[in-house]
Amino acid sequence: MLIARVIGELVATQKHASHEGRKVLLVQPLNLDGSDRGDAVVALDAVDAGVGDRVLLVTEGFSAMTAVGRPQSPIDMAVIGFIDQIDLLPGVE
C-alpha cells in the first residue's frame, strides 16, 4: 500500500462496466516527507475520497477488486482509506 494524495477526478463516459458508479480519481503517490513519488496514477474510489485528501492506495489487483467489491474486473488500483496521522520513530525520514 502507498500513501497518496487525491489531486483530481476523471470523467469517463465510455468505460468498463465494473467502473460505473465509482469515482475515478487521479492520485499522486507520496514519499514520507510529502514529496511526489513517481507519476500520478488513476485509481477507483472505495471510500468516497475527495480532492486534497491524503489516502491509502492499493496498487495490486486482488486488493483493489476486493475493496471496490467487484471481483474479476479490470481494476488494479483503489483508494481504500483516509490517513489521519502518521507517526514515525525519531530519525526516520
Place this chain on the structure above:
Amino acid sequence: MYLGRVVGRVWATVKNPSMVGQRMLIVQPLTPEMQPTGKRVVCLDATGAGAGEMVYCVRGREASFPFLPAEVPADTTVVGIVDSIHLKRPPKAAGARNPMHKKGRK
C-alpha cells in the same frame, strides 16, 4: 490504472489464437498535466478507443478480465476513454516536472 493517449495501432496477422479479433493500440503514458512520461506501450482495447483519444489503462493480470470468459494473454488493456480531467494539484507541483527527467523512487 494509468492515464495515456492513443498514438498508434499495431497489426499482427500471426498471433496467439485467443488474441484474434482484438484491437491493439500504442499508448503514450501521460502525467495529469498532459506531459508524456515513460515509454509507449502496446495495449489491448476493451472500450473502442481511437487515435488521439485520452484513455486510462489497467496493467497486470487484471488486463485480461474484460475479455472473460476468454483467456486473453494481455498485460495492458484500455478500460476507459477520458472525457475530461478535473485537476487540483497544489500550485508548486503543477508544471514543475520535466518529462524527460527519469524519475526514481527516493
